[in-house]
Amino acid sequence: MAVLNDEQVMLRDMAREWADNESPVAAFRRLRDAAPAEGYDAAAWSAIGAMGWGGIVVPEEFGGSAFGYLSLGLVVEQLGRNLAASPLASTGPAASAIAMGTSDAAKSEWLPRIATGEVVATLAVDERPIHNPAKLSAQVTDGKLSGTKMFVAEGDGAGLFVVAATDGLYLVAGDEGVTREHRHMADERSHADIVFADAPATRLGAPDLTQAIVDRATAVLCAEMLGMAEQAFAQTNDYLKTRVQFGQPLSSFQALQHRMARMFTELELMRSVTEAALEAIDAGRSDIDQAVSLAKATASDTLRLVTREMVQLHGGIGMTDEHDAGFYLKRAAVLEAMWGNAAYHRERFARLNGY
Amino acid sequence: MASAAEVEAPADGLDQFRAEVRDWLAANFPRALRGKDNAMSAVDGPSDPTPEEEAWRKAMGDKGWGVPSWPKQYGGGGLTRADARVLQEEMAKAGAWNPIGGMGVMMFGPTLLEYGSEEQKQRYIPDIAAGNVRWCQGYSEPGAGSDLASLQMYAENKGDHYLVNGQKTWTSGGQWADMCFALVRADKTRKHEGISFLLIDMKAPGVEVKPIRLISGSSPFCETFFTDVRVPKANLVGREGEGWTIGKRLLQHERSSLSGGGGSAGRMLAGKPVSALAKEYRGTDEQGRIDDADLRMRIVRHEMDQRAFVATLRRAALEAKSNQGPSAATSIMKNVGARVTQDRAELGIEIMGMQGLGWEGEGFSEAELAQTRTWLWGKAVSIYGGSSEIQNNVIAKRILGMLDHQ
Numbered sequence: 001m002a003v004l005n006d007e008q009v010m011l012r013d014m015a016r017e018w019a020d021n022e023s024p025v026a027a028f029r030r031l032r033d034a035a036p037a038e039g040y041d042a043a044a045w046s047a048i049g050a051m052g053w054g055g056i057v058v059p060e061e062f063g064g065s066a067f068g069y070l071s072l073g074l075v076v077e078q079l080g081r082n083l084a085a086s087p088l089a090s091t092g093p094a095a096s097a098i099a100m101g102t103s104d105a106a107k108s109e110w111l112p113r114i115a116t117g118e119v120v121a122t123l124a125v126d127e128r129p130i131h132n133p134a135k136l137s138a139q140v141t142d143g144k145l146s147g148t149k150m151f152v153a154e155g156d157g158a159g160l161f162v163v164a165a166t167d168g169l170y171l172v173a174g175d176e177g178v179t180r181e182h183r184h185m186a187d188e189r190s191h192a193d194i195v196f197a198d199a200p201a202t203r204l205g206a207p208d209l210t211q212a213i214v215d216r217a218t219a220v221l222c223a224e225m226l227g228m229a230e231q232a233f234a235q236t237n238d239y240l241k242t243r244v245q246f247g248q249p250l251s252s253f254q255a256l257q258h259r260m261a262r263m264f265t266e267l268e269l270m271r272s273v274t275e276a277a278l279e280a281i282d283a284g285r286s287d288i289d290q291a292v293s294l295a296k297a298t299a300s301d302t303l304r305l306v307t308r309e310m311v312q313l314h315g316g317i318g319m320t321d322e323h324d325a326g327f328y329l330k331r332a333a334v335l336e337a338m339w340g341n342a343a344y345h346r347e348r349f350a351r352l353n354g355y
Numbered sequence: 356m357a358s359a360a361e362v363e364a365p366a367d368g369l370d371q372f373r374a375e376v377r378d379w380l381a382a383n384f385p386r387a388l389r390g391k392d393n394a395m396s397a398v399d400g401p402s403d404p405t406p407e408e409e410a411w412r413k414a415m416g417d418k419g420w421g422v423p424s425w426p427k428q429y430g431g432g433g434l435t436r437a438d439a440r441v442l443q444e445e446m447a448k449a450g451a452w453n454p455i456g457g458m459g460v461m462m463f464g465p466t467l468l469e470y471g472s473e474e475q476k477q478r479y480i481p482d483i484a485a486g487n488v489r490w491c492q493g494y495s496e497p498g499a500g501s502d503l504a505s506l507q508m509y510a511e512n513k514g515d516h517y518l519v520n521g522q523k524t525w526t527s528g529g530q531w532a533d534m535c536f537a538l539v540r541a542d543k544t545r546k547h548e549g550i551s552f553l554l555i556d557m558k559a560p561g562v563e564v565k566p567i568r569l570i571s572g573s574s575p576f577c578e579t580f581f582t583d584v585r586v587p588k589a590n591l592v593g594r595e596g597e598g599w600t601i602g603k604r605l606l607q608h609e610r611s612s613l614s615g616g617g618g619s620a621g622r623m624l625a626g627k628p629v630s631a632l633a634k635e636y637r638g639t640d641e642q643g644r645i646d647d648a649d650l651r652m653r654i655v656r657h658e659m660d661q662r663a664f665v666a667t668l669r670r671a672a673l674e675a676k677s678n679q680g681p682s683a684a685t686s687i688m689k690n691v692g693a694r695v696t697q698d699r700a701e702l703g704i705e706i707m708g709m710q711g712l713g714w715e716g717e718g719f720s721e722a723e724l725a726q727t728r729t730w731l732w733g734k735a736v737s738i739y740g741g742s743s744e745i746q747n748n749v750i751a752k753r754i755l756g757m758l759d760h761q
Binding site for chain 2: 002003237240241247248249251252253254256257258260261262264265268269270271272273275276294297298346347349350353354355
């Protein structure tokens, strides 16, 4: 855990208590079975709005608290522990796109409504199943955006899209020229392909803003992955203490103890690099790109290890739908691929360092 | 958010001490020694000190700043942690290094300060603080490695003294040591409770030291034989049978001093960044990338691992300073440090190809020959000071609360 100020400690504890009690994995299970069209837990999102978490990265002049990305990460980590179906991880970076963008009108129109949780916003960047922000074809002509975006997180329910076009980043609000097609994914969360056909678009900035926002979204995703990994690991550790075979709790077998020790080691490294990436963003450092790639490559590898081991070490029960292990496994695989998998970020890190 | 800079920023009250340190360093640190670190080492033998080095050791010894936080009454610096940090910062700025070191400073001194009698502290600590006496560690035996408590070296109670018989091994720097802190068995009927902590004069009759040649060709460790060695009762630390408790405490000091390895050694290989060395030996493709795609990605993995380790060292240090209590991250440092160190050495010999496996001869550069030895010596890192397997046991039991096998 990074060194936190009093505000951050309070925020983290509050988020942890809220997520554990009000948005546990059981709530996600109910949501999956109910399958609402918007694809997220609307009641929970209202509560999040009321607590002001929508405004954690929104400047104070627009109604936010401007606590910053380490703080947003602390909250998203707690949501990740409980697999809370919340659009916060998408809305935060989208708010930054507006706040860092060049349109004053967009700032005053949208940021206050994002801060209160009235609006769900998201990023629409990729145009293929594999993350590649360098290969885009969406175009803007006379203020109208056209193009197709794939696997947009929260695409089913978002009221505001931050869209990457070939010449930079744009804001598309409302439904004019916007068609959504739900993509039912293994993680049972909201993903949609979005077709923009002459959708009215407001310019936010050049392609370097696109990359800056994708880096922010990636760092926040790492925080969600950290929370998931933490909880998947803790639950596995608990299970090994209760399951008895050969007259012994599984927890007493050294072969398993060493696997758990190895996972714990990787988890500690994952926490360090995730917090370092969030802190780099808050400090406005020049090497945010490297810090983010280090974090996402590490987070992908470690969450993969922990969730696969969660299923394996739970044995048969972990294979059943009734158990939560499968939820962690399936969400992990989606997040590994989102914003570039470990291989993508290792290659990017190599290029940034001139290897 | 309290940034690293804010946490480490000096409080106003420290400014006066900072000025005092600067003046003292200007007056006492010989400029000729700037950056020429020649500290006492736990494994290397004594070098012939130059007059400047000798003067610097004496100045630091007299001032007590070689062991800045040890109590003044035993020859230490008596500094608070904040003052000690100021001293460290100012020494780094001046290019000055600490000439006082070795096992006495790293492990034995802190343990004796905690468990020793008043008489023992007065007798042994000042010589450690002044860098006058070299200590070695008598722990491992041929039959007691990871299962240290099965040690057999026997200290027979002879009234006013113990008669010691047995063998120790992996005695770091035993051939140069003046004194040995040893775990011995005064009671053969009980395993852990039969162990005592004894201080043995390495020059006493019956002590014989034989260096062990390692796969790297160097001999930093010894076998040490004890035959009817008389050790005064005054040399027992703590009570008879308390040796295991004291000995384990000492190991904590050892582990905390060992875990810095991968981080402090940094990202250098043969004096260059790993990637630069790879480009030099392997060349680049048309896009300027390291001309071996597989090696290139393994270098990335290693670099990322190294940076994650450094980020974790930094996080653990900040957490400890901000009084969040000892960080759980500390328990992983020894293993990750060993992994980073060994991976880097493996990459080194792989990058250099046959040139990285030379043993001696004109056909190899000094850096290449050093790389071979570094690679081989590095295999010790995951074995000494509690093997990686023992560290994993500790993580599983103490941190994760995993259960004992019945």
